[in-house]
Each structure stands twice: as structure tokens, then as C-alpha cells.
Amino acid sequence: MCGIMGYIGHGEASGCITDGLSKLEYRGYDSAGIAVINKRGIEVRKSKGELKNLLEKLDRRPVTGSIGIGHTRWSTHGAPSDINSHPHLSKDKTFAVVHNGIIENYLEIKALLTEKGYRFISDTDTECIAHLLHYNYDGENFFETVRKTLDMLEGAYALGIICKDFPDTIIAAKKDSPLIIGLGKDENYIASDIPAILERTRDVYILDEYELAVVKADSVEIYDINGDPVNKNVFKVEWSLDAAEKGGFEHFMLKEIYEQPRIVKDLALSKLPPAEHRVNLEGISLDKSDLEKINRIYVVACGTAYHAGLLGKYFIEKIARIPVVAEVASEFIYKDPILDESTLVIAVSQSGETADTKEAVKIAKSHNAKVLAVVNAIGSSIAREANEVFYILAGPEIAVASTKAFSAQVTAMYLITCHIAMQMGKMSVLEFEEIKASLYTLPDDIEDVLEKAEEIRAVADKYYKAKNVFFIGRGADYLVSMEGSLKLKEIAYINSEAYAAGELKHGPIAMIEEETLVVAIATQQELFRNTLSNIKEVKARSAKVFGIAVDGNKDMAQECDDVVYIPVTHPMVSPLLANIVSQIFAYYMAYNLGTNIDKPRNLAKSVTVQ
Ligand code: F6R
DSSP states (O other): OOEEEEEESSSOHHHHHHHHHHTTGGGOOSEEEEEEEETTEEEEEEEESSHHHHHHHHHHSOOOOSEEEEEEEOOSSSOSOTTTSSOEEOGGGOEEEEEESOBTTHHHHHHHHHHTTOOOOSSOSHHHHHHHHHHHOOSSOHHHHHHHHHHTOOBOEEEEEEETTOTTOEEEEEEBSOOEEEEOSSOEEEESSGGGTTTTOSEEEEOOTTEEEEEOSSOEEEEETTSOBOOOOOEEOOOOGGGGSOTTOSSHHHHHHHTHHHHHHHHHHHHSOTTSSSOOOTTOOOSHHHHHTOOEEEEEEOHHHHHHHHHHHHHIIIIIOOOEEEEEHHHHTTSOOOOOTTEEEEEEESSSOOHHHHHHHHHHHHTTOEEEEEESSTTOHHHHHSSEEEEOOOOOOOSSSOSHHHHHHHHHHHHHHHHHHHHTTOSOHHHHHHHHHHHHHHHHHHHHHHTTHHHHHHHHHHHTTOSEEEEEESTHHHHHHHHHHHHHHHHHOOEEEEEEGGGGGGTGGGGOOTTOEEEEEEOOGGGHHHHHHHHHHHHTTTOEEEEEEETTOHHHHHHOSEEEEEOOOOTTTHHHHHHHHHHHHHHHHHHHHTOOSSSOTTOOSSOOOO
16 A cells, blocks of 8 residues: 655656656555655645645645655555655654555654654654654765664565755665666656656666665666665566556546456467467466476455456366365465465465465465466566466556456466366367357457446446345356455445355345345356346345346346346356446446545555555
8 A cells, every 4th residue: 555656856856756646546545745855955745635635735835856755645554634644754854754564563663762752743653764764864874874774674665765965865665565666867766656657767677675776866776685786677668658547538447447358358369379279378387297286276365356266266176177275365374274385376466566465475485385476567576476477467457446457367267277277188179169269259248248338327327326235146156246246335335245146045135125236147057047046036025136147048137127138158258247247337336426436435456554
């Protein structure tokens, strides 16, 4: 959580920093702030709430200076408020600090510094870093002061630090939270993520654990925590600028929903060579000899990525016939999972920075398990920590609610499953070709669903005042019900639960009444009769039913109040299409309710705290 942006050069820092922060608000938007150095020393402006509040403040009271750091916050320690906003200043305003992460020993540091006469004004853990810098400062050596301070910190940090005595230097440091350095012409930047600097440069250094960068207008030097220089390769960003902008859509979420055909097409075409009966996993060592050593598979992830992981478990068990345990990462890390060199752990994460998933990967590796990361963000921590990486190549996902990454993660799971099944001889060429054909046609099928957006919107127009919603389904439909329900909760703030359709009568059916909306996902032909019975059960109790079914299923039209049909395809693939209906439905439910769709309350895109 939290976004950091810094600028050093010959232009005005303030505009560049707030531009960058506007691309990082997906990381948190509880408050925003900026600190620049000018002839008055360090000047700070900060404001509770979204970045626009800070911009208004800067309009009224601008700050000038060509070096500065900025921050957009997702609160952990201390409620959202002006005082708790970053940057935080040290005693005497010698240092200003922006921080993403959590300092675990901040209470001890605070006690030490309070005893030495330091006065704290905020409730944050970050303020202790600012004062600690002051405490360690000999009045001469900025770099050594930072190094000494880092030595005393426990926990996670990405830091941007300025010192009033060094108006030509920003020092950046990273441990367990992402940080990059953008390389410009006579100016350089620090940022939490690439979109913040994409308009200005495509050349970046991605900091590794325990690295520090000394950033000046015309140079960037990287060091390890011992102060030894580190040689780093420049990473060239290939994304188009357009990919990080809204491209004419009212919200990033809608734009990202509409990007799905292209993303799935790129993945399918690059991994499924037309004339071959194999998945091309390019450089991932997961061939027959690797797989023969594996006797247990875990899938670990959080939130939407976990739902993609559940589908992965479903496919691998059904097609490759290998038992898989899927766990939310926040549980996995505390339950002493059974791991050794014969375990494969598949970690799914859009951002590649989710703290729990990252911790799960570390634990797996410490037990010599093989880790395959299914990740979107290139060069992210999870991608670097894992033994093997499957990049889903969905481009930057800006809306907090994940949509395109989910479809790409599920497609990756189809591909990984087919690869394992073919390597292990668990799938015939005919079965492989059937799934391959359906993945080739998937982009067109998704387009067909997108063309029904107005039809889906009409259903949302009818039900957006619903107070209680159930999503039901069986098999893989149940798994995408969980994702549909999560989308509705997070952007429309509607109380919604996903239930295995057959489980409803074991308790939750007591909740069904006239006002209740039930979204019934029924794409699995072999399970359809049973799901239909469950639909009848809720109808008999006066619920409204919105069905999502495969073209030609007339029974659904008879039983449900509203139905949206998806194209006929392989039964493994249809849940992904049904989910696109759920995404559009959640979007228009939220739209009608006037919520902040791209930045729903209390959430952040990248959850870098446990
Ligand atoms: C929901 C959503 C979250 C994320 C979860 C994991 O729309 O976006 O549930 O899926 O926080 O994030 P990543 O995939 O970045 O590890």
C-alpha cells in the first residue's frame, strides 16, 4: 500500500510529483502530501483524502523547488488525517520521509527517541524514521545516516528521503516494498510503480531487497546495505502510455474489462503454437522430469487471484488428475504447511507485491519447494523470489477491482494445466486440441459477451437497490460465483455471498425473501439439472433470480426473472465467460449507486501489509 514519487532535476518538482501520484492512487487514497527543498528549507503540503484535496491546497499555496518527494497513503498506523499524512518531518525539519511498508519495532524506537527529547505529533510508524535519521545524523554524511538508520529498522519499507543540507540528493531504500528509479535526461525519479513515471521515461532500475539509491539530477548510484556499490541493468519498459490511461472509457475498470479479448488472445497465441500439440511455456522448467519429482501441489493467493487459483486447482485435478490444495496466502503462512522439494507451489498475484503471498513464497522456498509465480507486474518481488515465472502480460491494471488480471490468470491456469496434463500423459491429443480450439476462440467469445453490456446494464438498472445478493453455482460455476460476489461487494458495497448451489438449503436459504436477488451461474451442462432445482427452491421463496447460462438453455429463461446468455464453448472455459457478465453487472450496479468505482472505499490495489 501507499505510493511514493520523487523528483530531482532542474524543473519544478511539485507538478511532476503530483502527476506521478495521480498514477499511484490505486495504492491508497486516504491522504496525499509532498515535501520540496527550496531556499526556505523543506516545505511540506499535505491533505487528508484524495489527491485532488492536495492539488487544491497547492493551488492556494504553491511550493517551488526542483527536488521533492510525495506520497499517497493507505492508512495502517493512524487514521487518515492531515497530521498522519506523509511526508513526515524530523526534529528541526532536517529530514523529510515518505514510506510504504510497516516498521515493526517503531514503538521501541519511539520510546528511545522520546527519552532523548524527541516529540512525536502523528500516530504513524513513519515519523520514527524521520526522527531516527535526525538522531543518527552527524551533520555531514547523509548516506551514512540513512544506512545507520536502516540498520535499526525492523519491518518493511520503501523510502524516499530528503535532507535540507543536501538539496541535490534524494536517497531511496527498499526492503519488502517495491521501489523503482526512473532515469531521465538531467532529471531522475523515484516511484513505487512504473505508471508513475511512464510519461517521462522508459528506463528504470528496479531496486532489489536491501538496496539504496543515491539519486541526483545527473546521476544515480546504487548501493547494498553495507555501502558497497551495486551494478544494475537498466530495465526498458515496453508498455504503451495508452495502456496506463483510460482511453476514452469513463472508468479504468470498464476499460480493463474491454481489454480482456486482446489479453487472452495474446496469451493463447503466444503459448499455443498452432501446429503443435503442446503448450509453449518458454523457459519455465516444468517438463516431465521436473513434474515426476512433484507429489503435492499448493496454489496460494489472495482475493481475486485466489479465485483464479481455485479454478486452477479445479482444472489441474479434473484434467491432470493431481491433487491440489488451494489456500488463501494469509492462512497458508500460519499453518505450517507440508512442504519439501517434491512440492510445487503456484503463487498467483497480479501485483507480485501482496505481502501474504510474498511471505507464502518465502516459506515455500525455505522448505526447498519449487515455486511457480503467475504474476502480472514484471520484475515484482514475487516474480523475483519464485523459481519460475509465468507472466500473464495483462499490462498495468489500474482499477482497484481486478478484472483483466483475473481472466489472464485463469487463462494461465488453463495453459499450465494442459501443459502438466500433456507432459504427464494424462490428456489425449484430442482433448488437448478441444481446449486449445476453445482458447483460440475465447477472445471472440468474450467480445460477444461484451456486446451484451447494455443487456447486462438493464438487469443492473432493475436490481441496483438490492440489499442482499446471493451468487450460486456448482463446480467451476461456484468458483466464479465467489469472484462475482467479491466484485459486487468491493465496488457496489452490497452485502453479497457466494454459495455452492447445493449448500443453500443447509442454512442460508433462511435468508431468502422477496427482496433477495440470487445470481445463478449455470454453465455446466452435467450439473445443470441440480442447479435448476436450486433455482426453483429460491424462486418458491419469492427471490428474484438473474441467471447466467449458455446459449440455447431455454429452461433458464423459463425459471429466471432475467437471463444473460454466453456463447457455447468448452465447459472448462464457460465459467470465465460467465464471470465477464458478473464483472459488467457489478460495474453497472456500482455505477447506478454512484460509488467510486476505480477507487472503492477502504481498499488499495496492492496490499503490502499482512
Ligand atoms: C479484488 C482484488 C484483490 C486482489 C488481492 C490480491 O478485485 O483486486 O482481491 O486480487 O488483493 O492482489 P494481487 O493479485 O496483486 O496479489
